[in-house]
Amino acid sequence: MSTFFEKLKAYSKPGYYEKFDYHWTMTIDLDRCTGCEACVVACQAENNLPIVGEKQFARSREIKWIRIERYWEGDYPDVKMGFIPMLCQHCDDAPCETACPVFATYHNQDGLNTQIYNRCIGTRTCAVYCPYDVRYFNWFTYTWDEPLEQQLNPDVTVREKGVMEKCTFCIQRIRIAKDNAKDDDRRRVRDGEVVPACVQSCPTEAMVFGDSNDPDARVTKMMKNPRGYTVLKELNTTPSIVYLKKAQS
Amino acid sequence: MFDHGQPSYAEVNKDVLSVMLVTGPRYWMLLGGTMSVAAIFFFMPWIYQLFVGVGAAGMNRNAVWGTYLSNFIFWIGLSHSGTLLSAVLHITNSQWRKSIYRSAEAMTLFSLMTAVLFVMVHLGRVWYVHWSFPIPNQMGLWPNFRSPLMFDVMAITTYLIASSIFIYMGSLPDFAAVRDASTGLRRRLYTIFSFGWRGTAREWHTLGWAYTFFAVFVIPLAVSVHSIVSWDFALSVVPGLHHTIFAPYFVCGAIFSGTAGIVTVMYCLRKFLNFERYIGQEHLDNLGKLLILLSMIWSYINILELFGSWYGGTSFELEALKFKLTGFYAPLYWEMILFCAFVPLLMFSRKIRLSWNKMLVVSILINIGMLTERFIIVATSQPRKFLPDAFGFYFPSWIEISITVGSFAIFATLFLIFIKCVPAISIYEVKETLKPLRRNA
Amino acid sequence: MAIVGTFACEEDFLAAAENLKSSGFDTISLLSPVPVQEAQDVLGLGKSPVRHFSLAGAIIGAFFGFGMCVVTALTFILPTGGRAIITVPPYLIITYEMTILMGVIFTLIGFHVVSELPAWRNRPYLPCANIDRFVVVVENAADSEAARAETIIREAGAVEIQHVEDSE
Incomplete structure (x- = not known):
């Protein structure tokens, strides 16, 4: 009985995510980012993202789990252009998660903000609640023409119409790494063992991915960089992605 | 209360029941018309959308909520006056409620059903909508009670059940009157519907108590339902939606548009069902005064909302405010202000308040204003959230416009069916307002 | 006779x-x-005995509503939004609605019992x-x-x- 009440007490407090095994985190160094969009293409190939076509793109219905946002600063002779890759921030206090009536999105034990396509009923509330606009809705059932369906990644589901989707931090790769770690009788996944498609394809190595619960991981060291910041910090969503500010000369 | 002399008890029965029992060809033509409009404008586009996907509508990734949701709020809002007003006036023992409350409650029920239909149309995978109810499903998973949408599911289900029970129990003695006045299959059906009501002192006593309890339960429920609908928006972090004023704003707006809806429905009942004797200028006068009050509260809350955005002073809020007041949808915004804040002020004139035709125009204008209000809430806020790169624009497609038109036909169809199934005016309560059958009365 | x-x-x-x-x-x-x-x-x-039904219904509804939320949360430990597993404020809203729903339904039952209808x-x-x-x-x-x-x-x-x- 006492354990029951202890459990009840523990469950009435927030902050359980600190106790998770892994806390997958990414850092993106904006000083290194050239805006080449290799990550966008890699993500599209890895995660079976549909090509919506010209007409739907014009109606801004494209599906890009990671996108490069461009911002312009200053007036004509002195124009500066900045890039910021925007993907799901995997917030610890994600506004989207509480919104879902059917638990289609929740926080898993790796500190990931997951989206379960099978449960989704398509209320699209999560997309409205997301301040980063990184959730994408399947307006139609998209198909792949022959022989393009041969290139689909067998580790990732193909989504049907009426389902929300977003960046998963390549959860299929995380699963494989964790399975391998388990098979090798290792306790934890080694740093650098999991590399999401976007990180893998970045030519300038602007992105670093790892487990921030591991004090020796490269990402943990990168996070301590004084240039680091999180997007829309004032909303207290505590994102898992830390951006490193562009160095000013 | 009675503009054309008091009817006798028997005449009340005859007048009200003849609407139900005598059906002319005009009724069938009208019913056929509304049903075809509903089928062509609502159900056929919806079926098309079910096969193709929600992409058939005009929403996009920057504005994932569209007209479907704004119409959902509109219909929920329209449902707010009937049962709520009826319950409040029952508790305060107002006599003028008695001849209008039945149709007002029917309005509640049917606009609520239309609203629920809009949720269905809105959903991406409506065939799995039962997953959002706390009933066992194949995933072995129950819904997320932390979600504002789940509050909605619970609140609207409760509201539907409670207002159905409320209207049913209120018409129980009238079902007995229908039973007594009809023959054949209808008599057998209404024998079942009326539970064998005889009107004994014990039955009246129990009904009176139960009805008062229903009223007491329904008032806080109605207020909570639209607050909860507003929290769908206010619990997000979206600038322009994340306001604490939203709950009273929505509740006030809902009662406002609902009361205007009652005026429109009263006009039709009076005009087409020959209820001039029972629905008189007293009702119009009272509803007009109520509308003025509600319009002023609504204007006040609107000013507060603008002030809150401006005084908050964050760039996101100011951007949302700027888009609302001067952006593409600014004409709609100012049209809403004109129809909902200024047009109702006309009713300060007694001449307008007592004229049925003028009040019809005013009430329809108010509801057009409220329809656009909900559209503006949905269409101007969420395409402009935080990151300028994701700023977008939303314009409804022809499917959404057609479904919006069709929803009015659905409401009309349900109402037309209602007037043939339930006495549209409460017979026994109108009798209560007449001279009692006493020798020295 | x-x-x-x-x-x-x-x-x-x-x-x-x-x-x-x-x-x-x-x-x-x-x-x-x-x-x-x-x-x-x-x-x-x-005073009609219907009122006892209303009260009983409201109380049962309140416990049922809150209990349903808590049991659901404990059965499926699915953290969302960094909130606690048992998040009281949203559950109070569900409790409120269930109070009213059960209150109304029990009042209806009370009406049928007390008035002896249907006959x-x-x-x-x-x-x-x-x-x-x-x-x-x-x-x-x-x-x-x-x-x-x-x-x-x-x-x-x-x-x-x-x-x-x-x-x-």
């Missing part, structure tokens, strides 16, 4: 009811087209009682009693008196 007396005005109807009651007839039904407060007073109907048997009834007549029904009266009841009803000024066989 049941005696059914019809009255055209309320005073006569109430007088008959009072006299019957004081003469010891307990199985009387007073039918009227509108609720008549005095008729309810004659039968001594004070499963035929009972003496005149359709005019639902229009503009008041009707007094004395049920299950023995023959000698029936005559006495009939006299009381006639003296009170009944417009019409009928005898109806009891149906079982």
Whole structure:
């Protein structure tokens, strides 16, 4: 009985995510980012993202789990252009998660903000609640023409119409790494063992991915960089992605 | 209360029941018309959308909520006056409620059903909508009670059940009157519907108590339902939606548009069902005064909302405010202000308040204003959230416009069916307002 | 046998009811087209027991609503949004709605129990009682009693008196 009440007490407090095994985190160094969009293409190939076509793109219905946002600063002779890759921030206090009536999105034990396509009923509330606009809705059932369906990644589901989707931090790769770690009788996944498609394809190595619960991981060291910041910090969503500010000369 | 002399008890029965029992060809033509409009404008586009996907509508990734949701709020809002007003006036023992409350409650029920239909149309995978109810499903998973949408599911289900029970129990003695006045299959059906009501002192006593309890339960429920609908928006972090004023704003707006809806429905009942004797200028006068009050509260809350955005002073809020007041949808915004804040002020004139035709125009204008209000809430806020790169624009497609038109036909169809199934005016309560059958009365 | 007396005005109807009651007839039904407060007073109907059903329903609903949320949360430990597993404020809203829902449903049940509706048997009834007549029904009266009841009803000024066989 006492354990029951202890459990009840523990469950009435927030902050359980600190106790998770892994806390997958990414850092993106904006000083290194050239805006080449290799990550966008890699993500599209890895995660079976549909090509919506010209007409739907014009109606801004494209599906890009990671996108490069461009911002312009200053007036004509002195124009500066900045890039910021925007993907799901995997917030610890994600506004989207509480919104879902059917638990289609929740926080898993790796500190990931997951989206379960099978449960989704398509209320699209999560997309409205997301301040980063990184959730994408399947307006139609998209198909792949022959022989393009041969290139689909067998580790990732193909989504049907009426389902929300977003960046998963390549959860299929995380699963494989964790399975391998388990098979090798290792306790934890080694740093650098999991590399999401976007990180893998970045030519300038602007992105670093790892487990921030591991004090020796490269990402943990990168996070301590004084240039680091999180997007829309004032909303207290505590994102898992830390951006490193562009160095000013 | 009675503009054309008091009817006798028997005449009340005859007048009200003849609407139900005598059906002319005009009724069938009208019913056929509304049903075809509903089928062509609502159900056929919806079926098309079910096969193709929600992409058939005009929403996009920057504005994932569209007209479907704004119409959902509109219909929920329209449902707010009937049962709520009826319950409040029952508790305060107002006599003028008695001849209008039945149709007002029917309005509640049917606009609520239309609203629920809009949720269905809105959903991406409506065939799995039962997953959002706390009933066992194949995933072995129950819904997320932390979600504002789940509050909605619970609140609207409760509201539907409670207002159905409320209207049913209120018409129980009238079902007995229908039973007594009809023959054949209808008599057998209404024998079942009326539970064998005889009107004994014990039955009246129990009904009176139960009805008062229903009223007491329904008032806080109605207020909570639209607050909860507003929290769908206010619990997000979206600038322009994340306001604490939203709950009273929505509740006030809902009662406002609902009361205007009652005026429109009263006009039709009076005009087409020959209820001039029972629905008189007293009702119009009272509803007009109520509308003025509600319009002023609504204007006040609107000013507060603008002030809150401006005084908050964050760039996101100011951007949302700027888009609302001067952006593409600014004409709609100012049209809403004109129809909902200024047009109702006309009713300060007694001449307008007592004229049925003028009040019809005013009430329809108010509801057009409220329809656009909900559209503006949905269409101007969420395409402009935080990151300028994701700023977008939303314009409804022809499917959404057609479904919006069709929803009015659905409401009309349900109402037309209602007037043939339930006495549209409460017979026994109108009798209560007449001279009692006493020798020295 | 049941005696059914019809009255055209309320005073006569109430007088008959009072006299019957004081003469010891307990199985009387007073039918009227509108609720008549005095008729309810004659039968001594004070506070209706429906209110106990409402209260019980509301309390059960409140516990059921909150319990459902907590049990769901504990059965499926699915953290969302960095909130606690048992998040009280949103559950109070569900509790509120369930309180009202159960309250309404129990009041409905209470109404059916107390008013003894739906009626499963035929009972003496005149359709005019639902229009503009008041009707007094004395049920299950023995023959000698029936005559006495009939006299009381006639003296009170009944417009019409009928005898109806009891149906079982």
